[in-house]
């Protein structure tokens with residue numbers, strides 16, 4: 085397969101912090117011309133069987149997917165896994181452990197918000213949760229918009245949910261090594277998600293890419309809803325430098341919040357190896 089393929093290998097459903105079901109997402113992806121799709125919920129593969137069946141019903145090719153939260157150099161980094169066996173017990177158990185602690189963290193976030201006069205945020209956020217094990221900052225953001233504290237979720241993050249703000253609670257996620265190992269041992273390919281989003285120094289970023297490769301990581305997102313055109317060029321260069329394949333995905337969460345819809349990205353630059361070439365035998 086060539087790089088001229090409408091692949092969308094990054095998006096979220098109600099199983100994590102998206103607002104649409106796997107079935108509605110599959111229909112929307114297909115309507116937007118997606119040919120190869122992956123649902124990549126945060127730290128959770130409970131939606132994979134539904135997504136694969138929905139893709140099949142739409143006549144769309146499918147790769148299993150997940151977006152794993154890890155801590156690297158004191159920052160949260162996301163590692164996308166594609167094409168792994170979603171019944172592999174090590175990834176299932178590893179993700180279960182990664183999800184643990186979100187509930188407690190959410191209660192602490194709520195206490196931080198109460199201290200600045202925002203009451204009932206935990207209960208409020210819970211109303212937006214599709215999966216009780218996966219309460220995330222996004223659900224708090226939706227509650228604060230609904231209750232009129234902010235006009236949109238970006239404003240909530242800026243004022244309340246990022247480091248240094250009252251609702252921010254640091255959390256220890258999985259390690260880089262664990263996430264890459266779970267994915268690769270289950271037959272999949274690990275991908276660094278939206279690399280331009282992190283606030284690393286050049287040395288820290290080099291360490292992330294080097295260690296990721298050392299642990300068996302093979303790809304990086306180049307074309308994503310989180311990158312500008314200039315950032316895509318930067319990370320196309322990085323992919324070449326490190327010998328990584330390239331991935332493409334919208335990171336779609338919701339028709340109301342996401343600026344990039346499913347399947348509406350530029351194609352991957354032709355000179356890069358598309359990640360789906362490494363996964364030809366895992367496509368369903």
Ligand code: AMP
Nearest residue numbers: 101126153219220221222237238241242
């Ligand atoms: P969590 O896993 O609970 O830390 O929540 C992280 C999620 O919050 C990400 O997956 C995004 O969906 C969302 N998010 C992070 N930063 C922002 C931001 N600045 N604006 C809007 N959404 C954000």
Ligand code: MN
Nearest residue numbers: 096101222337
């Ligand atoms: Mn998210």
Ligand code: MN
Nearest residue numbers: 151162277278
């Ligand atoms: Mn992410």
Ligand code: MN
Nearest residue numbers: 094096151335
């Ligand atoms: Mn994402």
